[in-house]
Amino acid sequence: MSRIGKKPVPVPSGVTASIDGQTVTIKGPKGEKSFVLNDLVLAEMTDDGIKIDPCNSSKPARSMWGMSRTMVANLITGVTEGxxxxxxxxxxxxxxxxxxxxxxxxxxxxxxxxxxxxxxxxxxxxxxxxxxxxxxxxxxxxxxxxxxxxxxxxxxxxxxxxxxxxxxxxxxxxxxx
Structure with missing residues (x-):
């Protein structure tokens, strides 16, 4: 199981996040970035931030889980700090x-x-x-x-x-x- 994938990605103040199907779009002070998630993972907005979950318990889905969470976290870091x-x-x-x-x-x-x-x-x-x-x-x-x-x-x-x-x-x- 992914230890990284279990944590939700916090969305800081001044940053807006939107999820449209498999596309996660982040807008912040340094610009706007988007990332298309793999079909094996699902993203949803929660009170804690953006939560990434595998769609099933197969090996490929679990492989994409942590990577997808890290990519979303890098989008947020990129538009806030760079x-x-x-x-x-x-x-x-x-x-x-x-x-x-x-x-x-x-x-x-x-x-x-x-x-x-x-x-x-x-x-x-x-x-x-x-x-x-x-x-x-x-x-x-x-x-x-x-x-x-x-x-x-x-x-x-x-x-x-x-x-x-x-x-x-x-x-x-x-x-x-």
Missing amino acids: FKKDLAITGVGYRAQVQGKNLQLALGFSHDVVYPIPDGIDIVCPKPTEINITGTDKQRVGQVAAEIREFRPPEPYKGKGVRYAGEFIVRKEGKKK
Whole structure:
């Protein structure tokens, strides 16, 4: 049984939630998001919030139960607080800056890498070696962070590259003489 799925998703003040069949729509201060639930789960509004229940006790229905509850909870978090990922750039001459709708990265290549910023995502560079990615969709924020990190992942000898803030890079020992 899902322990996460048993808890109702609380709806904070200032947020309106509506359920239309299998579609859950959440409106909040940062925008409006919706999610279509799987047919194996049912959603209903209660006094405690939004309650998700499996429609039967089959294995696939129970598998979708906790995931569906988490997706609805992420919608509410997204329209109230938003999601944030921080990236750190390490390396001599490696830097980032936002120019209009593009993120320009100097990562040791013969050319700068230009990454177009997708809609619904905000990217800020408070320092040339820091990138802050914010948005209302947890999946898109994580995907954008992963795409930027993929341009130059951290290497194990000197640790140069783009890494998540707080990520630990396992270092290797260099050549012996």
